[in-house]
Amino acid sequence: MMTSLPIPVFDGHNDTLLRLELDAGSDQERSFFERAVHGHIDYPRARAGNFAGGFFAMFVPSKIARMKEYVAGDPANHAPITQNFALDMTQRLMAQAYALEAERPSVMTICRTSADLHAAMETNRIAMLLHIEGAEAIDPEFTVLEDLYSKGLRSIGLVWSRANIFGEGAPMRCPSSPDTGAGLTDAGKELVRACNKLGVLVDVSHLTEKGFWDVAKVSTKPLIATHSNAHAVCPSARNLTDRQLDAIAESGGVVGLNFHVAFLREDGRFNADTPLETMVRHVDHLVEKLGPEGVAIGSDFDGCLVPKPIGDVSGLPKLFQALREAGYGEELQHKIGSRNWLSVIERSGL
Known part of the structure; x- marks a missing residue:
């Protein structure tokens, strides 16, 4: 029988703010604080899964549609977007985060520093670290960057899987090398420097391999990939060599x-019948390459197809049970669950 382990999880990536925004006004609209039968994260299921918080992404789709109308593989989903369009949607998603905090300040809080994160988790509040996935909302002069920072933004993924003025994104293609296009533009390199100076984390997920190496050369902070896997296990362009x-x-x-099955499975298929052992294989490889302090969780909940054994956020303890059965001790499970993210965020100057 599976035993739910008390491993708190600070998650590197979810798209729950977008899910709430796109569901608003539809027959799927619901309160985050009530258990739902669709989506991956709400407050009751988060508590059941020992979800302590994470990077709450503000992602702007190229094609705005209700979640149930989304069609995977539609080229329109990867079309370029304008800065005004992206900024408007980003502000709406940030408003979603503020609304969650305002509705239940005793259980949800937007965090701006490492101290805030620790305080939230110690008082059993879900810690939200605001993150942009794809920097289209940012202007070349970085005026918007400073404004969003003042409102709580603390992490940026320079690109999603499309090009913008800062660089190119890797396609969601398997099998494929991540070396699929150009790297950062001059504006992209300046954005990395601006983020380093301001105190905003730079996420290398979704970048082409050339873009990754550009960040590595420019950034003075630890490199982070909020939601990426091992290319040696699943040869997707979205994974890391x-x-x-x-x-x-x-x-x-x-x-x-x-947790996205197409980035987990060796065959890259969109098949939810993906065993926990496949996830453990990635963790094994990541621990081998990065060490016990370099591996964490970056689920992509509410933005991906997760393995059936996980299902949603309430299934997180099943992954840690699988890790325990694979020989992972309690200390390493706690590092993977939350401590490694909290450590690198602090070491990055937040």
Whole structure:
């Protein structure tokens, strides 16, 4: 019988703010604080899964549609977007985060520093670290960056799987090398420097391999991939090669395990019948390359197809049970669950 382990999880990536925004006004609209039968995260299921918080992404789709209308593989989903369009949607998603905090301040809080994160988790509040996935909302002069920072933004993924003025994104293609296109533009390199100076984390997930190496050369902070996996296990363009993992390890960085089945499975298929053992294989490889301080969780809940054994956020203890059965001790489980993210965030100056 599976025993639910008390491993708190600080998650490197979820798209719950977008899910709430796109469900608003539809027959799937619901309160985050009530248990739902769709989506991956709500407050009751988060508590059941020992979910303590994480990077809450503000992702702007190229094609705005209700979640149930989304069609995977539609080229329109990867079309470029304008800065005004992206900024408007980003502000709406940030408003979703503020609304959650305002509705239940005793259980939800937006965190701006490492101290805030520790305080939230110690008082059993879900800690939200606001993150942009794809920097289209940011203007070339970085005025918007400073404004969003003042409102709580603390992490940016420079690109999603499309090009913008800062760089190119890797396609969601398997099998494929992540070396699929150009790296960062001059504006992208300046954005990395601006984030380093301001105190905003830079996420290398979704970058092409050239873009990754550009960040590695420019950034003075530990390299982080909030939601990426091992290319040696699943040869998707979205995953990280061993050479990239070596660079992350050398920088003292962290990689969050992505739960999307197409980034987990060796065949890259969209098949939810993916066993926990496949997830453990990625963790094994990441620990081998990054060490016990370099591996964390980056689920991509509410933005991906997760393995059936996990199902939603309430299934997180099943992964840690599988890790325990694979020989992972309690200390390492706690590092993977939350301590590694909290450590690298603090070491990055937040």
